Amino acid sequence: MTGEPWKTLQQRWRNHGAQMLGVALVATLVAWACERTGWLKGVEHVAYDRALRAYTGGRGLSSNVVVVAIDQPTLTGISQDVQLRTNFGNWPYTRTLWARIVEELKAAGARAVLFDAVMDEQASDESTDLGFAQVLRETDLPFYVGMVANGTANPLPRADFQVPVPLAAPEAAPPSPEDTFPEDAPEEFEDGPETATPSLPLEALARALAFPARRTDDGQPLPLLQYWSNKEKRWLPRHPVLPTPALVGAVDGFGLVDTEADADGVMRGTRFVYSDGINTYATLPVRLVADLLGAKEVTLSGRALHLGERTWAVNADGSAALDFGGPLHERYPLVSLLVVLNDWLLRSEGKPVRLPADTFRGKVVVIGGTTPGINDIKATPFSSTEPGLAKQAAVVDTLLSGEFITRLPHGMELGITFLVALLSAVLLMTVRSTPLEVGWTLGLPVGLYVVAGVFLKTSHTHLLTAMPALAGMGASVAALAFNHLVANRETEFIRQTFHRFMEPKLVEQMIRSRQLPRLDGENKEISAFFSDIRGFSTFSEHFKEDPRQLVRILNTYLTTVSEALLREGGCLDKYIGDAVVCLFGAPMDQADHAVRACRGALAAKAAVEVLRVDFRQKGFPDVYTRIGVNSAVNFVGNFGSDQLFSYTAIGDGMNLAARLEGANKAYGSVIMIGPRTYELAKDHIEVRELDRVRVAGKTEAVTVYELLALKGQLPPELRRTVERYHEALALYRQARFADAVAVLEAEVARAPEDGPTGKLLERCREYLESPPVDFDGVANLEK
Structure with missing residues (x-):
C-alpha cells in the first residue's frame, strides 16, 4: 500500500498506537487468565478435536x-x-x-x-x-x-x-x-500343583514393576501417581x-x-513415565517399545523423550497429545x-x-x-x-514410526495470542471499515481454526485456538467500541465544523449516510469554485471614511453568493476579502459535483446581477463578479496549525480554478471553466470554447470554456454570437487574422456587449499589426 491511504494509516497509528497496544495487552491478559483458570478448556478441546478429525484423519492402516x-x-x-x-x-x-x-x-x-x-x-x-x-x-x-x-x-x-x-x-x-x-x-x-507358587520379596517385585526414568534437565519433575482425598483435603500417593x-x-x-x-x-x-515418590514406572506402550529398541531407561530432556537412540518431541512437562490418525477400525x-x-x-x-x-x-x-x-x-x-x-x-504406533502432537512453549503461545490481539486492534482501528469489522470479527475464529489444522497436519503442533481467538475477538470488540467513540466524536466535530459552510440538511445527510470526510486528508476529485469582485480595491476606497458600511455591503454580497452555492450542495471553504472559495464533491461525496458547481456558478451570477441593480439604485459601487470553476483530483482535509486549521483542498486543480477566475479579465468573460469540468458536465450546460491556454509552470495546453447557461436555456441571439465566435476562433488558430477580424467586426456591430468577441477582435488586430513568431494558437495564462 502506497500513497495517501498508507499515510492515513501511518497517521492513525501515530495518533492511537498507544491505545492499540493497550487494547492488545489487556485482551491478551484476559485471554491468558481464562486459559489458566480452565474456562477455555472446553472450547479448546472442541476446536482441537474438530481440527484433528479434519486434518489428521484418514491416514489408512498401520503397518506396525x-x-x-x-x-x-x-x-x-x-x-x-x-x-x-x-x-x-x-x-x-x-x-x-x-x-x-x-x-x-x-x-x-x-x-x-x-x-x-x-x-x-x-x-x-x-x-x-x-x-x-x-x-x-x-x-x-x-x-x-x-x-x-x-x-x-x-x-x-x-x-x-x-x-x-x-x-x-x-x-x-x-x-x-x-x-x-x-x-x-x-x-x-484341573488339579493344580502339589505346592503353591512361592512368594516373592517386595524388593524383587519392585524390580519387576519399576523401570528406570529420569529428567536430565531442570525442567518439571516426573508426574506423580496420586489422587485427591476428600477426607484429608490433599493429594495422596x-x-x-x-x-x-x-x-x-x-x-x-x-x-x-x-x-x-x-x-x-x-x-x-x-505421559510416558510416572513416579510414586519412590520408584518410576513406565506406561505399558513405553515399556514394550523400550525393549524393542534396546533402551534401558526412559529419559526426558527439555522437550524431548529419549528411548535408546530414538528421540521424540514432547511437551515441557513430559506429556504429548496422541496422533490417532483416525478411528480405531480405520x-x-x-x-x-x-x-x-x-x-x-x-x-x-x-x-x-x-x-x-x-x-x-x-x-x-x-x-x-x-x-x-x-x-x-x-x-x-x-x-x-x-x-x-x-x-x-x-x-505404540507413534513410538515405532511417528510423531506425537506437542504444544508450543507457553511463551510462544502468549506471543501468538498478543500478535493476534494486536493485529485485530491495529487493523480495525486504522482501516475503520464496516465490512472489515464484521468480516474480521466473524472470520477470526475460523481463520485460527484453519491455521491450527494446518499446523497439526504439517508439523504435529497443537496451536492453541481458543486463547488467541478470545484475545482477538476481545481486541476487536474493544477496537469497535473505540471506533464508535471516535466516530461519535468525529460526527460531532463534523457537525460543528461544517454547519456554517454547508446546508444543515446536507450535513445531517452526510452523517446519516456515514459519508464522513477523512479529516486527516484524502485524495478525491472535486470541483472548486472561485469568485472575485472586479476592482475591489477601488470599490473599498469609496468607504474609507465609513468602514462599517463597507462591512455591511460586503456581508450582503457574500451572503448572496454563498446562499446560491449552498443551495447546490457546495461547501464554503473560505472568504478572502471579497473572494469566495467553495468546494463541490467534498466533504460529502457527490458524483455530479461538476454539474452542481456549474449550476452554483450560474445561480451566483444571476443573484449578483440582481444585487448589482439594487446597489446601483442605492448609489453603491458595482459588484461585477468574475468566476472560475475547475474539476480535478485534489488533496482534501484539515489544514493549518495547532492554533488554527480549516477544512480545505490543495493541489494543481485548485490553482487552476483560481487562475481561471483571474483569466476572465483577459477574455471579457464572467464564468470560465476548465476542461475536466466541461467533460463531466457537458451534457447539462451550454458553453463557449474560449481558447487553448498554457498555465504558467506547465507545458501542456488546456482548453478553457465560458459557462453560459444550463442545457437548452441559451438565448438564440447569444447562440448566434457563440457560433460566430467559434468561426473566428478557428480562423485565428490558422493564423488567418484578417479573416477572423472580418467575422468578429460584423458580430461586434451586432452584439457590442459580448466581451469575448471584443477581446478576440483586439488580439487579432494586434497580430495583424505585429505578427507573432512561432504562433501555435495557444495563449499563455500568466499568474
Missing part, C-alpha cells in the same frame, strides 16, 4: 500394529461352544486361553504382544497361572501386561535395577497340554497393584494402563480373538490356518476389548465410543 479384539463375536462364540466354555470359561477367561493365543501369535510371527488389561488376581486354579507362565517362557514371545495404581496399594521399596528381574517359579513346570486339548482338559489346569506372582519373570514387563483422560473424559494425550487391522483361537485349533490339528500368513508377522499385537460388554469403552477425538486400547495402539 495389529489389534486382536475381544469383541462380541468372541464373547458369543466361546459362551455358545461347550468345549471352549469348558476349557476357558466365560469372560474373564482363564489364563489357559491366553496361553493358546500366545502360542498362535508366536507361530504367526508376531513381534511382541501388548495385553491391554491387568492380571493382578490369582486364578482359583493356580495351575493355570503356572501353565501360562511356562508357555510364555517356552515361546519367548515378548509379552507385556498392564498394571494399575491406587491409593490402597502398599508402597514398594526402592527398586535396585542392578539386580535381574526375579523368576516367580522354577523353570520346570508340568507338561504341556497341547496333546490333550481340546478333547480333554489339561491335567495341570498411589502405588502399583501387584500382579499375579506366577507371571513375574515370565512376562517381559509391566506397564501402567491408566486411562489418562482429560477432564471431559476424552483421551487426547499421554487405523489398525482388527482380528477377532475367536478367529485367532480357531487358527490355533487348526494349527494344532495340522490343518491350514485361515488368516493370511502376514497378518501378524513382524508386528506388535495389541490385545484388548472392543465391545461394551468388556467395560473398556472410552472417548477419543474421533469417537465417543472408542475401545480404550485405541490409546495404547496409537502410542
